[in-house]
Amino acid sequence: MNTVRRRSEGTGYSLCVQPAFIIGTNNEDGTPNFAPITWVSAACAGGNDYLLVISMFGGKTTKQNVMRTGRLSANLVSTDMLPLMDYFGTHHARDGKKDALPYAVSRGKKVDVPVLDASRWVYECEVEQSVQTGESTTFFCRIRNVQIDESVSCRDTFDVDLTRLDPVIYSGMYHSIGKLLGRIGDFAGDGRTGEHGA
Numbered sequence: 001m002n003t004v005r006r007r008s009e010g011t012g013y014s015l016c017v018q019p020a021f022i023i024g025t026n027n028e029d030g031t032p033n034f035a036p037i038t039w040v041s042a043a044c045a046g047g048n049d050y051l052l053v054i055s056m057f058g059g060k061t062t063k064q065n066v067m068r069t070g071r072l073s074a075n076l077v078s079t080d081m082l083p084l085m086d087y088f089g090t091h092h093a094r095d096g097k098k099d100a101l102p103y104a105v106s107r108g109k110k111v112d113v114p115v116l117d118a119s120r121w122v123y124e125c126e127v128e129q130s131v132q133t134g135e136s137t138t139f140f141c142r143i144r145n146v147q148i149d150e151s152v153s154c155r156d157t158f159d160v161d162l163t164r165l166d167p168v169i170y171s172g173m174y175h176s177i178g179k180l181l182g183r184i185g186d187f188a189g190d191g192r193t194g195e196h197g198a
C-alpha cells in the first residue's frame with residue numbers, strides 16, 4: 001500500500017459524507033414541507049436500538065417544524081430524485097409552497113408525518129432529545145418505523161446493498177456510489193467475520 005503525502009489545511013474543510021435524506025415535516029397549517037438535510041447519522045442505544053441523529057442549522061422552517069411537533073420523516077434520496085432534492089434545498093418554505101415540481105406524498109404508517117412516495121427507504125421518527133451547539137440543533141430521533149422498497153431485501157440491520165438503493169451521496173457536490181465491495185471480515189485475511197459495533 002502506498003504512503004500518502006498530506007498537507008495540513010486548518011479546520012475549514014468538511015468530509016461529512018452521507019447518503020442524502022429529504023426531511024418531511026408538518027407545517028403549522030397541516031401541509032407537508034420537505035427539505036434536504038444531509039447531516040444525518042446514527043447512534044446505537046444498545047442492541048438493535050438505533051437513533052437517527054439529524055443536525056439542522058439556522059431558523060429554517062423544517063427545523064421549526066421539528067421543534068414544534070417533535071416528528072419527522074427521513075426519505076432516502078436515490079439518484080432519480082436528485083432534481084426534487086435540489087429544488088427542495090434551494091427554496092425556502094417561508095417564500096411559499098414548494099410545488100413547482102410534481103411529487104406524490106403519503107402519510108407515515110406509524111408517525112403522522114409526510115413521506116415521499118418516490119423514496120426507497122423512509123424512516124418515521126419522533127424526537128427523543130435535542131442538543132444545541134451554536135446555531136445548530138441536533139435531534140436524536142427514535143425510529144418508529146422503517147419503510148423499505150419491497151424489491152430490496154435485507155436480512156438484518158447491516159445487510160443493506162446500497163447499490164440497489166442507488167443513493168445520492170453529498171459532500172458539497174452530488175455523487176452516486178460505485179461497486180459493492182464486500183462485508184465486514186471479507187478483507188482481514190484470517191477468516192473472521194465481524195460484527196459492527198461489537
Ligand SMILES: Cc1cc2nc3c(=O)[nH]c(=O)nc-3n(C[C@H](O)[C@H](O)[C@H](O)COP(=O)(O)O)c2cc1C
Pocket residue numbers: 020033034035036037038039040055056057058060061062063085086088089090091092093094170
Ligand atoms: C444537498 C443539500 C443538503 C443540505 N443539508 C443540510 C443540513 O444537513 N442541515 C441543514 O440545516 N440544512 C441543510 N441544507 C439546507 C436546507 O435544505 C435549505 O435551507 C432548505 O431551503 C430549507 O428548506 P425549508 O425552509 O423548507 O426548511 C441542505 C441543502 C442542500 C441543497
